[in-house]
Amino acid sequence: xxxxxxxxxxxxxSVGFQLKAHEGMWIPMLLQQNFAxxxxxxxxxxxxxxxxxxxxxxxxxxxGLSNSPHPQGFFCTSEIVSNQGLLFTNHHCGFASVQxxxxxxxxxxxxxxxxxSKKEELPxxxxxxxxxxxxxxxxxxxxxxxxxxxxxxxxxxIVQPIISRxxxxxxxxxxxxxxxxxxxxxxxxxxxxxIVYRDVRLVGAPPSSIGKFGGDxxxxxxxxxxxxxxxxxxYTAPDGSPATYSIKNIPLKPKYHLPISLNGIKPGDFAMVxxxxxxxxxxxxxxxxxxxxxxYFPPLIxxxxxxxxxxxxxxxxNPDVKIKxxxxxxxxxxxxxxxxxxxxxxxxxxxxxxxxxFDKRFAQWVSESPKRQAKYGEAxxxxxxxxxxxxxxxxxxxxASITGAQGAELLGFAQKFSGLQGMLKQAKETKDKALxxxxxxxVKKMAAAMSAKLQKKYKNxxxxxxxxxxxxxxxMYFEKVPESLHPAYLDKMxxxxxxxxxxxxxxxxxxxxxxxxxxARAFLANPTLKEINKDPAFILAQAYMAKLMAASxxxxxxxxxxxxGKRLFMEGIMQMEPNKVFYPDANSTLRYSYGKVExxxxxxxxxxxxxxHLYGVMQKENPKNPEFIVPKKLKELYxxxxxxxxxxxxxxxxDFITTNDITGGNSGSPVINGKGELIGLAFDGNxxxxxxxxxxxxxxxxxxxxxxxxxxFIIDKYAGDTRLIDEMTIHKAVPQxxxxxxxxxxxxxxxK
Ligand code: ARG
Numbered sequence: 001x002x003x004x005x006x007x008x009x010x011x012x013x014s015v016g017f018q019l020k021a022h023e024g025m026w027i028p029m030l031l032q033q034n035f036a037x038x039x040x041x042x043x044x045x046x047x048x049x050x051x052x053x054x055x056x057x058x059x060x061x062x063x064g065l066s067n068s069p070h071p072q073g074f075f076c077t078s079e080i081v082s083n084q085g086l087l088f089t090n091h092h093c094g095f096a097s098v099q100x101x102x103x104x105x106x107x108x109x110x111x112x113x114x115x116x117s118k119k120e121e122l123p124x125x126x127x128x129x130x131x132x133x134x135x136x137x138x139x140x141x142x143x144x145x146x147x148x149x150x151x152x153x154x155x156x157x158i159v160q161p162i163i164s165r166x167x168x169x170x171x172x173x174x175x176x177x178x179x180x181x182x183x184x185x186x187x188x189x190x191x192x193x194x195i196v197y198r199d200v201r202l203v204g205a206p207p208s209s210i211g212k213f214g215g216d217x218x219x220x221x222x223x224x225x226x227x228x229x230x231x232x233x234x235y236t237a238p239d240g241s242p243a244t245y246s247i248k249n250i251p252l253k254p255k256y257h258l259p260i261s262l263n264g265i266k267p268g269d270f271a272m273v274x275x276x277x278x279x280x281x282x283x284x285x286x287x288x289x290x291x292x293x294x295x296y297f298p299p300l301i302x303x304x305x306x307x308x309x310x311x312x313x314x315x316x317x318n319p320d321v322k323i324k325x326x327x328x329x330x331x332x333x334x335x336x337x338x339x340x341x342x343x344x345x346x347x348x349x350x351x352x353x354x355x356x357x358f359d360k361r362f363a364q365w366v367s368e369s370p371k372r373q374a375k376y377g378e379a380x381x382x383x384x385x386x387x388x389x390x391x392x393x394x395x396x397x398x399x400a401s402i403t404g405a406q407g408a409e410l411l412g413f414a415q416k417f418s419g420l421q422g423m424l425k426q427a428k429e430t431k432d433k434a435l436x437x438x439x440x441x442x443v444k445k446m447a448a449a450m451s452a453k454l455q456k457k458y459k460n461x462x463x464x465x466x467x468x469x470x471x472x473x474x475x476m477y478f479e480k481v482p483e484s485l486h487p488a489y490l491d492k493m494x495x496x497x498x499x500x501x502x503x504x505x506x507x508x509x510x511x512x513x514x515x516x517x518x519x520a521r522a523f524l525a526n527p528t529l530k531e532i533n534k535d536p537a538f539i540l541a542q543a544y545m546a547k548l549m550a551a552s553x554x555x556x557x558x559x560x561x562x563x564x565g566k567r568l569f570m571e572g573i574m575q576m577e578p579n580k581v582f583y584p585d586a587n588s589t590l591r592y593s594y595g596k597v598e599x600x601x602x603x604x605x606x607x608x609x610x611x612x613h614l615y616g617v618m619q620k621e622n623p624k625n626p627e628f629i630v631p632k633k634l635k636e637l638y639x640x641x642x643x644x645x646x647x648x649x650x651x652x653x654x655d656f657i658t659t660n661d662i663t664g665g666n667s668g669s670p671v672i673n674g675k676g677e678l679i680g681l682a683f684d685g686n687x688x689x690x691x692x693x694x695x696x697x698x699x700x701x702x703x704x705x706x707x708x709x710x711x712x713f714i715i716d717k718y719a720g721d722t723r724l725i726d727e728m729t730i731h732k733a734v735p736q737x738x739x740x741x742x743x744x745x746x747x748x749x750x751x752k
Contacts, residue, residue: 001685002092003075003278003588003665004335022659023696024583025277025591027183027190028059029135033581038594042270042674049676050592053134058676060256062590063129063197063234064276065093065668071128071196072179074588077275078129078232079670081260081678082727085234085252086203087129088711089668090683091211092330094230097124098205099327099460104320112207114719121201121233123245129234130194132590133176138166138191148375148568152560166191183584185283185570186563192589197252199235199245204721206230206714207631213617215627216333220341221687222608224704225617225654228683229668229711231724258670259729260708261677262645264653267610269597271658273682273703275669277586280693283570285380286356289694291387293346295394297339303402303476304336310472314465324460338664341690348688351695362569365576376572382565386558397551399480404544407473409466413457413514414537415545420446421538424529443527451524458517463509471505485551487543493536512537586663595659600702602688611707614638614652637717645733646713654710656680657702663693671705677731680705 026034028051035047050058061081064074076093080086095109101122102108115121145158167178170193177194205211210227218224234252237243265271281288311329315322346352363380366372405411423446427439478486478494478501497504509515512535513523523531532538574582599610618638622628637643643652662669662682669682682703685692689701716725 001662001664001683002090002331002334002667004331004338005073005075005278022593022595022698023661025280025586025593025661025663026583027135028132028274028590028592029137029190031592034594038270038272041594041596043272043594044674045676056255058256058258058672059132059274059590060254061258062274062670063087063131064194064588064590065089065200066128066130067126068128068198071130071177071198072192072194072588074130074276074278074665076665076667077669077682079274079668079678079681080234080252080254080257082257082724082729083253084727085236085254086257086724086727087200087232087234088670088678088681089230089232090228090681090706091205091208091226091230092228092334092683093668094202094205094232095212095330096327097127097202097232098230099323100124101202102323104323107319107323108205109208109323109326112205112210112719113202114204114721115202116721116723118233118251121203123199123201124232125245127198127200127232129197129200129232130177131197133193133195135193135590136191137188138180139188141166142189143187148564152563179589181587181589183587184574184582185567185585187567187571187574188584190589195242197234197236197242199243199249200232201235203231203233204715204719204724206718209629209631210634210714210718212330213628213630214620216330216337217627219334220337220684220690222657222702222704223612223616223655224684225612225614225620226683226706227654227710227714228706229681229714231715257729258672258678259676259731260712261673261675261679261731262709262712262733263673263677263679263731264648264709264733265597265611265656265673265679265707267597267599270674271595271597271660271679271705272672273593273595273658273660273662273666273669274672275591275662275666275682276588277591277663278588278665280586280663282585282694282696283573284355284694285383285569286352286359287384287387289346289352289355291391291394293343293352295391296398297343299395299398299480300402301336301339301343302480303399303473304332304339306472306476307402307407307469308333308336310468311465314462314468318462321462321465324462325465328460338690341687342693345689345691346694349691349695349697349700351691354695362573362576366572372572372575376568376575379565379568379572382561383569386562386565389558390555393551393554396481396485397548397555399477400485400544400548400551403473403477403480405541405548407477408470409461410470410509410512410515410537411541411544413520414512414535414541416450416457417514417532417538418542420450420527421529421532424527424532428529447524447527451521454517454520454524458520461517463515467505467509467515470508471501474504475501485547487540487547489536489539489543508536508540511535514538586665588665593661595661595703597656597658598702599657600686600688600700602700608657610658611656612654614643614654614710616654631718633718637713642717643713644717646709646716648709648733652710652713653707656705656707657686658705659698659701660703661692661696661701662703666703671703678708680708681711 031047031051061079063078065076065078066073078087078089081088098108163180170178177196179192206227213226235249236252311325315325366376423443430436493504514520514537597610599608601607620628621630666682670678671680673679682705684704686702692701715721
């Protein structure tokens, strides 16, 4: 699952049920917490082979993908599969990179991309891959300096300098990126030391008809037949150190790479997933969950739904627009379906009632002793009051940000001119001639720098599409956001155009200097304060930002109380269950999860098996529906049963599911068998367990994985990129007499 991020995530805040087997995204350094159980389940490796700071170990093959300048904002996970830095991740993780290299003439999204030699591998500006060098518990350097009576500001005034000092002391003069993060709501702090590679090239991607087979219809669902993989390669400077792209760079010589198993899987097999899960809220209280259900998700779903509708119309009508908006569309469509699924899952699984029962148990435990009351007595109350306050302001805030400042791209472009506008204003107000001239010189420099970046900025922009988005989003803002948050300019223009937002949009796009690249360039050649001050897009962008800042002030005010409430609640529940081993919520740091291959019972009388096959692709084929087109070559291979060593018993396995606990950010994560061999890449979660980020439900929650043998089959037989196969360490299948028989049964118990 890909990490979902957007403007409002900062507002999202984050508790607990009995821990069940296989639940949890665990800290690699604390492998002992589950080691004995994992051994019982089939793990054959030693702890040192998995996580070692002194020797190369499995963790050295796992890389978090991100973009500079935030190399630890991991949106996905990847793994090294050869001694030449070859990297596997998901198709939907490489999607933006593939999109960036695509045009109507070379549509790699549609047709796939295969570099047939290293020379053909394509650089991706800004893409980074980070590998964890080591981690350490730094709680004792921080917590003793803090107390419960401190305000949030006082706490951070103490914590920040300590963090800075620790970072500096551990970065080895900039060789490593050091991140120190709160865990368990700030009850613990861990330090993570990463090495960051900055030349990550695109090596291969299947066509979307394989990599995204089933499209948004099948997204978040099982059974699935998606070949969700893409291949990159890490390059380094000739001396092996990280470097940005250079022709002189060489393929990474990794400390470790994962061997690949062709043995396949059967129900009950042990599976371990390594990756960078982004965010979960497993210890969320009932008031927060109710807040989400009632006030948070509904406006998000409405606003994003509208935007998707407009985009889709324009994308379907124009192949160029389709490529330009493909990546943004896929991202928002993915979040949108997630929100809908999570709401549905929370209702179906009665998660609010479960949380409320837990909160009650906690309150009871607190009430049993005066000491507990003194320490934890306010925690739940603080959380409840914070959310009841927020419930009154969140809706307008969501509409205001998604349909206002973030509505049309044009407004984003215009907003970027506020720095220049400030400089023009200063220059104008300067009386001294020489100083004024100097300031105008600075304006020119900045304009030139902005001009140089325009092409990139407008690369994925289509004016007609954005104009329609503007009309729809502005209308929604006007109707859904209370008048107190309406910019005066918006009301004035709505009146002028008699609430016809299409006419308003036409006017804005006609008049604005920023509605095309050419106009923006012309403006930057001779920027004037007068012109920018009367630019309708600039006026609106500024006004939206001002309103948004004002509206979000209540959030910032409540944040301290909430953080304290959550920290104490978390501490309290850990005290309440002293014998339980807790795992921290996901926070974009390296974690492992363990489980086994297993099907499930989605509803009465229905059993989903653990695995899909290529014939399932053929069953779903629909040449009239772009999401279910099957490429001709794939059909030929299917008809000839030309599966090479990747098929078994005349069948090609495609995807499978396990009980591993993952979330967004784990996309592309290596799935490893008991012997430490790669068996697949995790890529999704299932529809019946969409409330999983808040509560893990053992009978229903599954991780959807593309079988590594399908990945290799596509690389070898479909694409013919055999040089890649040659560089991997592939462990041939050994006969497994129990395979066929076991494949027809699973150990899952029916869901209630
Ligand atoms: N649900 C997957 C995730 O969150 C993304 C799958 C992408 N596929 C799609 N049809 N949008 O990582």
